Amino acid sequence: MTVHVLTRASLATQPLAAEMIRPLCDGGVGTRASFLTKTFAVSSIGRSLTLRISALGLYRAFINGHRVGDDLLTPGWTSYHARLSYQTYDVGHLLREGENVIEIWLGDGWYRSPLGWEGAQLSNVWGEHVAAIAELRDETGDVVLATDSSWRSGLLPIRKNGIYFGETFDARDQLVATSGTEVVEAFDPSTLLPHEIDGVREMPPLPVLAQFEDQEQRTIYDFGQNCAGYVSFTVRGQAGARVIIEHAEILDGAGNFNNANLRSAAARVEYTLSGVGEEHYKPTFSFFGYRYARVTIEGKATLTSIVSIPVTSIHARTGTFTCDHPLVNRLVENTWWSQVSNFIEVPTDCPQRDERFGWTGDAQVFARTACYLADSRAFLTKWIRDVIADQRPDGGISHVVPDPYQGHQAVLPRFYGSTGWGDAICVVPWVLYEHYGDTAILREALPAMLRWADYMWRLSDNGLARPALSWDEPGFTFGDWLQPKGRSEKPLPTIGDDAAATIYMFISSNIIAKTATVLGDIECAEQFTRRAALIKDAFVREFVMPTGRLLYDDQTSYALAILHDLVPAHLVPATARYFKAAIARTQGRIGTGFIGTPALLPALMKIGEPDLASAVFLQEQVPGWLYQVKRGATTIWERWDAIQADGSIFDPAMNSFNHYSYGAVCEFLFEHVAGFRPDPKRPGFEHILLQPQILPDLGSVHASHRTERGLIEVQWRTAGRDATYDVTIPEGASATFTLAQRYSNGTIDGAMFDGSSTVSSGAHRFTFKLPP
Numbered sequence: 008m009t010v011h012v013l014t015r016a017s018l019a020t021q022p023l024a025a026e027m028i029r030p031l032c033d034g035g036v037g038t039r040a041s042f043l044t045k046t047f048a049v050s051s052i053g054r055s056l057t058l059r060i061s062a063l064g065l066y067r068a069f070i071n072g073h074r075v076g077d078d079l080l081t082p083g084w085t086s087y088h089a090r091l092s093y094q095t096y097d098v099g100h101l102l103r104e105g106e107n108v109i110e111i112w113l114g115d116g117w118y119r120s121p122l123g124w125e126g127a128q129l130s131n132v133w134g135e136h137v138a139a140i141a142e143l144r145d146e147t148g149d150v151v152l153a154t155d156s157s158w159r160s161g162l163l164p165i166r167k168n169g170i171y172f173g174e175t176f177d178a179r180d181q182l183v184a185t186s187g188t189e190v191v192e193a194f195d196p197s198t199l200l201p202h203e204i205d206g207v208r209e210m211p212p213l214p215v216l217a218q219f220e221d222q223e224q225r226t227i228y229d230f231g232q233n234c235a236g237y238v239s240f241t242v243r244g245q246a247g248a249r250v251i252i253e254h255a256e257i258l259d260g261a262g263n264f265n266n267a268n269l270r271s272a273a274a275r276v277e278y279t280l281s282g283v284g285e286e287h288y289k290p291t292f293s294f295f296g297y298r299y300a301r302v303t304i305e306g307k308a309t310l311t312s313i314v315s316i317p318v319t320s321i322h323a324r325t326g327t328f329t330c331d332h333p334l335v336n337r338l339v340e341n342t343w344w345s346q347v348s349n350f351i352e353v354p355t356d357c358p359q360r361d362e363r364f365g366w367t368g369d370a371q372v373f374a375r376t377a378c379y380l381a382d383s384r385a386f387l388t389k390w391i392r393d394v395i396a397d398q399r400p401d402g403g404i405s406h407v408v409p410d411p412y413q414g415h416q417a418v419l420p421r422f423y424g425s426t427g428w429g430d431a432i433c434v435v436p437w438v439l440y441e442h443y444g445d446t447a448i449l450r451e452a453l454p455a456m457l458r459w460a461d462y463m464w465r466l467s468d469n470g471l472a473r474p475a476l477s478w479d480e481p482g483f484t485f486g487d488w489l490q491p492k493g494r495s496e497k498p499l500p501t502i503g504d505d506a507a508a509t510i511y512m513f514i515s516s517n518i519i520a521k522t523a524t525v526l527g528d529i530e531c532a533e534q535f536t537r538r539a540a541l542i543k544d545a546f547v548r549e550f551v552m553p554t555g556r557l558l559y560d561d562q563t564s565y566a567l568a569i570l571h572d573l574v575p576a577h578l579v580p581a582t583a584r585y586f587k588a589a590i591a592r593t594q595g596r597i598g599t600g601f602i603g604t605p606a607l608l609p610a611l612m613k614i615g616e617p618d619l620a621s622a623v624f625l626q627e628q629v630p631g632w633l634y635q636v637k638r639g640a641t642t643i644w645e646r647w648d649a650i651q652a653d654g655s656i657f658d659p660a661m662n663s664f665n666h667y668s669y670g671a672v673c674e675f676l677f678e679h680v681a682g683f684r685p686d687p688k689r690p691g692f693e694h695i696l697l698q699p700q701i702l703p704d705l706g707s708v709h710a711s712h713r714t715e716r717g718l719i720e721v722q723w724r725t726a727g728r729d730a731t732y733d734v735t736i737p738e739g740a741s742a743t744f745t746l747a748q749r750y751s752n753g754t755i756d757g758a759m760f761d762g763s764s765t766v767s768s769g770a771h772r773f774t775f776k777l778p779p
């Protein structure tokens with residue numbers, strides 16, 4: 008007889024043999040948290056036992072008082088109405104022979120705690136009741152324990168919890184199961200699926216770098232790094248004394264703790280001491296975006312230690328870029344920190360204020376950089392599945408995913424369908440394909456891409472986008488959101504919204520044509536090639552003047568049109584001159600917002616202006632990337648001018664200091680400066696395209712990227728006009744080096760070559776001459 012041994016894979020194909028149950032003592036959103044519990048018997052120990060568990064709300068499980076797993080904010084965040092993750096843990100080591108107790112703590116989480124900014128805030132988005140489902144099986148697959156209405160429930164010491172609120176904990180409370188449970192009949196078990204990504208986990212703790220007291224004797228701790236996470240502290244004192252922690256990203260110009268930008272997010276931790284010995288605390292069901300913590304102590308208590316613990320879903324850094332310019336190095340690190348802080352279950356805009364949403368536009372512009380800096384494959388794939396799940400019946404893509412507004416349209420009736428944002432459904436799968444060679448995500452996303460493209464097409468005037476001005480109307484676009492006009496003022500709508508929207512229709516149509524080609528759907532590929540051509544014709548008719556000047560003479564229109572080949576070839580030299588003139592008018596400062604920014608420097612490279620690209624990149628005034636670094640930023644700001652030159656804060660309520668979008672410039676550093684990228688014809692870095700551009704102001708450059716095949720490493724340096732480019736190509740991959748136009752005298756491993764040269768895996772040295 009063969010003994011059937013249970014594996015995670017075989018388990019994943021079996022439905023959970025348990026019921027979703029809710030604690031009857033739960034008082035609803037914002038009230039005291041509750042737990043579910045059951046005492047059960049295990050006949051022999053040393054067995055392998057597997058727990059599968061999920062919740063409506065957040066859960067944390069304990070067996071015999073020991074925590075199950077080390078992941079946080081479980082079961083994670085998905086479009087819960089369609090997809091709910093469960094976690095799988097081996098828990099044999101936590102069990103003992105005879106009687107055992109399991110406890111499942113429940114928090115409000117994204118499921119029901121208030122989400123959205125004031126005026127558009129919703130509670131109980133996906134449901135009113137927290138609940139959990141759990142099942143324990145032995146190695147033969149027999150069910151040892153399962154949630155059902157025989158479980159008991161009780162209240163936790165967590166007096167209140169919420170994603171934006173934070174957490175209140177009274178350590179004097181005891182856990183007593185005083186109530187029963189009830190099966191949630193309405194729960195649809197077919198929504199359950201194994202967690203698709205790494206769990207949210209703690210990163211190494213950050214110690215206090217500095218501290219001071221304010222006038223009210225509160226201590227402000229500076230951990231030196233903006234991040235998303237929580238503080239962990241140890242305290243000693245009398246029962247009933249309280250420790251209150253507030254969070255802030257910045258000190259204002261006068262050096263005061265300033266968290267006005269959190270808006271309605273209370274982002275507080277309040278801990279009431281039990282008075283017994285040393286007490287350690289960190290929150291269970293919340294996290295914050297902060298660099299500073301302000302601690303108020305009420306009553307008799309002394310804090311004996313405090314650290315900041317960043318948390319993230321991203322655990323494998325795959326990209327580095329360093330050079331001889333310290334501000335650039337810090338910019339790259341700031342981007343990394345903004346990525347880890349905002350890759351918590353969902354790619355969010357920011358981790359601190361009353362949004363923390365999966366804004367599609369932000370993720371779209373950042374996706375390529377995200378894949379260079381970290382292994383983002385599973386993370387972005389999971390999110391794209393949520394984008395698909397939240398697609399509206401008419402094909403519009405939600406502005407934010409998971410979309411809290413979809414089921415509550417009275418609050419924001421048409422909160423979907425912006426170009427540049429909805430195009431995430433096309434751009435992100437294509438980035439995943441190029442980066443990881445993943446055709447499965449293309450196949451999964453294609454139907455949604457088509458519905459999105461048709462939605463935009465129906466709203467257009469034969470390929471010319473006609474954006475509506477109000478976000479309640481179909482066809483509204485965020486345009487080039489936060490685009491600075493002149494020095495740094497933001498107009499809304501941004502310059503050239505209809506041109507930018509038309510360009511994005513073109514970008515997505517092209518991606519669909521390429522996707523269909525990869526998937527072998529020739530008819531679809533032809534249809535979208537034709538559609539892209541129609542959009543281009545419409546664009547040229549409406550926006551490109553016979554002189555090559557664009558109707559909207561702004562940096563974003565030029566950068567996007569040039570980068571995506573929307574300008575007829577014979578006009579490109581003239582258009583390029585107007586583009587440069589637009590940059591000269593802002594004295595080399597950035598004039599682009601969310602969608603124009605990632606295109607700006609690559610477009611300058613495309614017109615053969617690396618020196619101008621370098622000057623725009625490295626200038627240190629506002630708006631510019633390095634301005635914020637010079638002002639001490641440790642993550643990427645939402646606005647170019649978040650803190651103004653005089654130290655004042657621009658628009659305190661609409662200002663995040665941890666928004667990764669503008670960090671999308673790292674894509675330029677990897678692809679144009681370090682000079683490597685995946686060849687879309689042989690994706691996943693099977694074949695690598697090499698074309699470095701020497702930016703002399705960077706001195707020398709070293710960059711690496713761990714692909715799924717192995718490590719790519721490049722290094723360039725110059726001596727006078729001589730440039731040396733050392734590259735290591737991973738096993739099984741090949742690369743083609745193409746000499747950029749203005750360079751000459753190329754050699755590969757000592758031999759001359761003309762134009763381009765293809766090499767196989769291993770270390771190679773290219774040399775070439777820079778122009779005089």
Ligand code: BGC
Pocket residue numbers: 356357362366368369485488666
């Ligand atoms: C968010 C974004 C987002 C934008 C929409 C903001 O409030 O923080 O980053 O993309 O709204 O334009």
